[in-house]
Amino acid sequence: MAVSxxxxxxxGAALLVGLALSSPTLAQKAGDPSGLWLTETGxxxxxxxxxxxxxCGTLVSVSGPxxxxxxxxxxxxxxxxxxxxxxxxxxxxSDGYEGSLYNPxxxxxxxxxxxxxxxxxxxxxxCVMSVFCKRxxxxxxx
Numbered sequence: 001m002a003v004s005x006x007x008x009x010x011x012g013a014a015l016l017v018g019l020a021l022s023s024p025t026l027a028q029k030a031g032d033p034s035g036l037w038l039t040e041t042g043x044x045x046x047x048x049x050x051x052x053x054x055x056c057g058t059l060v061s062v063s064g065p066x067x068x069x070x071x072x073x074x075x076x077x078x079x080x081x082x083x084x085x086x087x088x089x090x091x092x093x094s095d096g097y098e099g100s101l102y103n104p105x106x107x108x109x110x111x112x113x114x115x116x117x118x119x120x121x122x123x124x125x126x127c128v129m130s131v132f133c134k135r136x137x138x139x140x141x142x
Contacts, residue, residue, distance in 0.1 A: 033116045036060065040136040046086065048114075048122070054097040055114060057087030057124075059104075070107030087124070089114040101126045 033055055037046045043063040048055050062081045069077045081104050089097035089112070096115035103110065103126065110126035112133075117123050120140040127133040 036141040037138040052090045054090035058085045
């Protein structure tokens with residue numbers, strides 16, 4: 001059975017597109033979430049920066065007294081929340097990054113993720129038992 005050069009080119013192009021879409025690195029949404037972000041509630045700002053194979057998020061401003069008073073470690077309850085890393089999303093996935101998120105409002109750390117939804121929007125999620133999840137949409141400030 002003879003195969004035309006045109007058929008080989010079409011098949012080769014389709015194969016390359018399929019490989020590109022199946023690769024986790026290439027399938028991620030284009031863009032870089034590094035920058036300063038305002039949380040959904042508007043009461044905190046988080047700096048997201050490259051951290052290993054993924055991204056980390058550190059609080060740069062908070063409203064209220066700004067103490068880590070819900071931390072399960074009593075020795076940390078008087079520390080300032082400014083400068084605390086609350087996100088470590090170090091594992092690339094098909095649509096973003098997964099890792100852990102610390103919620104200073106309840107002092108708990110959750111499994112979660114980070115997905116860049118657009119140039120100026122990220123979705124951050126935190127989950128309990130990978131079933132009960134809460135999501136927030138953060139807006140880029142700079």
